[in-house]
Amino acid sequence: MSALAIRSRCRARSPWMPDEWCKTMRNVFAVARKDLVVEWRARLLLVRVLPFALLVLVLFAVALDSEALLERAAAGLVWLAAMFAALLVVQRCYDIETADGALDMLLTSVVEPSRVFFGKLLAVVGQLLVLVVVLVGGAVVLYGVRVDAAGLVLLVTTVVTAVIGLASVGTLYGAVVAQLTGRDSLLPLLAMPVLAPLLIGASRATEAAFGSQTIDLATGWAWTALLAVFAVVFTAAGAASFATLTEPDA
Template sequence: MNSLGTGGVAWHVAMKDLRIEWRGRVVINQVLPFAALVMVAFAFALDSDAVLQRTAGGLVWLATMFSTFLIVQRSYAADVDDGALESLRAAGIDMQGVFLGKSLAVMVELFLLQCVLVLVGFVLYDVQMSLSGWGMLLVTMVGATLGLGFVGVLYGGLIAGAGYRETLLPLLVLPVVAPVLLAATRATESAIGVSGLTIADGWPWVGILFVFAGIFGLGGLLSFDSVVEG
């Protein structure tokens, strides 16, 4: 049998996951409205323009993190409903490719969602930003997306076969992605210029995001097969 390598498997798995999402439109019809509602709820709860402008970065990333759980759960639901994930393992398919493919699909969905959330958040909270600030925010979004995607898919695989996985995932992932929330928030605040912060103050936080993504990307590649088998 002429099986594909890691890259080929990753590509087909990513296309399959994106096709399933496009068919069901769960991100567009459910996750996006949920995330937007969370941000509107924050606006009502805080009820102060000054506070909202200062906390806008953190609020956007909190909404993003909540949305990550929904996207990852949806991604695995399609794989475990009829035992497809186990079949992939049983068929000797390259599980590193499966990890990369699922991560890629989750990241694409997450990045597009973030683009909308950032625009909604900045309009809703009346945030102004310079051109270089937008540049930093874009890099921050890429770094955070990589980290959230790798961690989400790795831990999603860990509990794919478990009962109560909907509640288990946030419980396991929230503490792990705390550095992403912190670093992305600080970088975004620097991009906006909250409390006198400058763009230069944000780059170390952006660096943390990419280091985090690198660690979990590598960790996921090395351990995904065992994690899914467990």
């Protein structure tokens, strides 16, 4: 499709949107749609990642075998399982691209690298949101946690901000190791230390949303604010450095 046709379609849908913004959004959603279609056909999330994450929750439920202890540990276990699953999702995302050189072709096309980053980030966020919602449901069933109306608002906000932060770190470090030998083991080694603060913040905020006696909602919102800062910083860093990180000699 020509540039004129793209601008015409964008103008027809959003007359107020500048041409460059319109083109950016189209590129971002095109990359995200590509990744999601590939995932939907491969069924990695449904066949491997989601069962693995739920199995982590079940194993801890059996190992701890204490209702009071499980209620206190529920939030941390949810995000621990989410972190491990996120690394699998990111690895799969880049394995597909590097196997046949698709990533190099994509980056040498007319699409700016930052748009590729945001597209991949959006695809990972979409998958992780589904995953975390299922994990929270699993925690409610297995661990007996309860969420009231005020806690639900905090929980939704925490999930969204933490997932964006988790996906931004994963997408950024996935690009770092994408063209390296042994990337499957390098990604966890590089990403997990960086994700430790996010894991702590998300666990504390989720614990407050679950109605814990040791942390109130106000403190939970403070942790969520830190999660938002974390997400913004790593999203900006990823967009700014993606082109350099994915260069053949980077």
